[in-house]
Amino acid sequence: MALIKEIDFGTPIRVADKTVTLEIDGIGVTVPEGTSVMAAAMQLGTKTPKLCATDSLEPFGSCRLCLVEIEGRRGTPASCTTPAENGMKVRTQSARLAGLRKGVMELYISDHPLDCLTCAANGDCELQDMAGAVGLRDVRYGMDGENHHAPAVAKAKDESNPYFTFDPAKCIVCSRCVRACEETQGTFALTIDGRGFASFVSPGGTDFLESECVSCGACVQACPTATLIEKSVIEKGQPEHSAVTTCAYCGVGCSFKAEMQGSEIVRMVPYKDGKANEGHSCVKGRFAFGYATHKDRITKPMIRAKITDPWREVSWDEAIGHAAAEFKRIQAKYGTESVGAITSSRCTNEEVFVVQKLVRAAFRNNNVDTCARVCHSPTGYGLSQTYGTSAGTQDFKSVEMADVILVIGANPTDGHPVFASRMKKRLRAGARLIVADPRRIDLVKSPHIAADYHLPLLPGTNVALINALAHVIVTEGLVDEAFVRERCEWDNFEAWARFVAQDLNSPEAMEAVTGVPAADLRAAARLYATGGNAAIYYGLGVTEHSQGSTMVMGMANLAMATGNIGREGVGVNPLRGQNNVQGSCDMGSFPHEFSGYRHVSDDATRAMFETFWGVPLSGEQGLRIPNMFEESINGSFRGLYVHGEDIAQSDPNTQHVQAALEAMECIVVQDLFLNETAKYAHVFLPGSSFLEKDGTFTNAERRISRVRKVMPEMSGKAEWQVTVELARALGYEMAYRHPSEIMDEIARLTPTFAGVSFDRLDELGSIQWPCNEKAPTGTPLMHVDRFVRGKGRFMMTEYVATDEKVTARFPLILTTGRILSQYNVGAQTRRTDNTAWHPEDVLEIHPHDAESRGIRDGDMVAIQSRAGETVLRATVSERMQPGVVYTTFHHPVSGANVITTDNSDWATNCPEYKVTAVEVRRTNHYSGWQERNAQSDVDLRRIARPLPEAAE
Amino acid sequence: MSPIPTPQDAAQAGHPAPRSVHAEDLAIPHDDAAHLIRMANQIATAFRLEPEDKAITAMREHIGKFWTRAMRERLKALATAAAPDLDARIRRAFG
């Protein structure tokens, strides 16, 4: 395997209908109109020397190294800023050009330290390359003149960022970093201060850590020198080979080159050909991979009889044998239905598929569920009711064609940063923005972006808001009737239109419920309906409510009513939380569905699986996660196999979950770390990180991408192998030799995956399902000519207030979310330097609410709900509206889910994380739960170590 | 009004609260029947705007598709016994 180097065309590749043909160094080339001379030359493989240009950025024309001669033109234009034209005759090399270029390089080098041999960029430095390319042999000006690098004048290195350094002495002020921060990332953290010789790059006059910088690394990647460089490269040196793989953090599913030295990772570099991210990334994917080799990783299987016993390290055979024996014993005693499994949205499709297969074929029941239950199950339900399929309608690229973007209950700059960057790019280019969110999220106002309307609704009133939007659209005659008549079921539309047109759904009537000024809401509705291509993007702020499914249907209705479905730039798009939420749902992780969303009671489907798997299967749907907990407390559910999830931390109402887990007789946890759930486990099976896996992930745009193994499993076994061995020990044979064979089985059994295989993925890079005979290269846009279910179906969406009411005793609403640098329960990110940005979860509270309770910024506060109490530090923040408080749930000690209740979505039982009535007061000690939990961290996590050998 | 009483509604109406509202140190009393009733009532509410026959079909379909056999049997028992807190349409659909 070699180091993968993508071609740098120097300027962005343009898309145009027209082409132009020109001649470069005597060779003809045809390129899309708007392509630069530099990029046209590169099409022929001709490299023009360059420093300030790179094809991820718009041309800038500052270094003057890329000069060329063009017949009939005076002077020597810069090839990066000169568009190719028909009939042009270009020369990229001549004595005159060589002289000019040498002169430019001489100037650069006279002001550059000559420590190339010991420089971290040695081997990967464009300045060095250019000196070589132009044949620089001596520097006439000498090295002693005024410069930026002599010890007396050099600015200090900035090492504040945990992942990269900034050494101003090596900066050539090409401003690639500044432009990357603006154009690629959209953060505008960097500026060029000063003028001429005195100009320098600055992160807003402070250091990187204190600045607006979000540590995405785009500037580091763009920098042609060692000025901005990864600390890991400084420490280890240049990588020697790489493999393309997929980020294991969020649902964007960025594609990366894992750049390696042997089996050690040097750095992750976003891959330009990755369609989800097009060469960009966020801090998590690029830098936060240290958890994969963290010392807390458990690499040996362990068992124990009681959860209060210390863990005992055992062989794989013993652990798997013990787990199988326990599950068999429990099933013999309590019945077939008494055991089940939870699949992970962080694991590969192949791993998920074998876990659910184990449940159905070896346990012989359908008690399998996935943590998608607690985040996006309403998406599946809502979109399949209305459109006929459980997935988002567009690819990410579609946002480039959107004219109006409606963001509901999502915080893309924190939750889905790379998609947010693409969205912000489109917004800077003029698309209009509506944000419906209780908090004033960053997107509402950030550099060069301002939402046209921010609708600060009260948590729990989404459906009231969507009905009011629909009311305006219907009553003001903004419905796209032609679309509805052609594409949707007309009776349902009529019933729905009559319903939303009622006065009780008007913005004026709903203002009292949602808290959103009616005038703003009306204006936003008009903009959505009439502003051109309108696209909805939504997140967990939509789904994690008692009416989560209703809200998804409400948004689907709105898109149908305005004809915003079935082409580029529109649609209803879930932003998925974990990396493989989509995949784990597709793979048959739900208790009622086989892969491809086919109900277990469907005889034909079941018969196919029975034939293929060679066992009779149950046609009765199994238990969902909350039902598993209930049945455990009821005494009929006694054994659970938890694959790569931390239900004890991530599920609501922690104390209820803990009680349910404590009641079980055998819990098998397969994970990287002794997580919170493992405290209640009897068997621990060490897992492997995504760097140790072959397989696939499916992102929020249904895109299946390869995960490639770059290092051996630390535990000695692949996760899928462990599951297969467990199935075997339970008496069910699975004979796979490689994960690709699991994918082949998925393809045979799942019509929407029929055309997917590892070979095909290697060939195409990635595939968006459905991929089959009709769509051999996949399906970027869904519902183009017809809905998957045939005609679109409008669903009734009456607003029903949640049971979780504020009262005098619990007067505030707590809502939860996430932040950029941490991920989900934080098991990974907490074990990286990302803690530099988020050392603890805090409670955000509006100044009024804080003041009336005597709370100051930084105070410890107790948050009490009907379910429990926990203590966090308070941050007083204007981002909140009065009456609403907010926290994240990345750290287990915070116990944010101790206070969330067991209210849930009516259709899917997705928990209502986003609304909890609470009271907040100052305190000076941790809550009882936190203290007990701290103790259990010690008591339930002991590992018996062999006694040290006695000294001689 | 929502047919599902909140603890506060219940308290106002002079009924005991259906579940504990006390602080963290109380284990949550788990009442399976109350829980099933609550879930069923939520589903009934979601189809409240539909005409009775359509709603009954939809509720049967929904519960038939997502609830386990044991849960459906318990619901049937509750509906047959005409559990007073159970939504009237659910009672008619499953009783």
Ligand code: SF4
């Ligand atoms: S790391 Fe990203 S956000 Fe920070 S300065 Fe560089 S480009 Fe800007």
Ligand code: SF4
């Ligand atoms: S830090 Fe790097 S990218 Fe930025 S101006 Fe200096 S040399 Fe160019």
Ligand code: SF4
């Ligand atoms: S966490 Fe998400 S946005 Fe960040 S690199 Fe990974 S997939 Fe991309």
Ligand code: FES
């Ligand atoms: S590369 Fe064209 S001016 Fe710098």
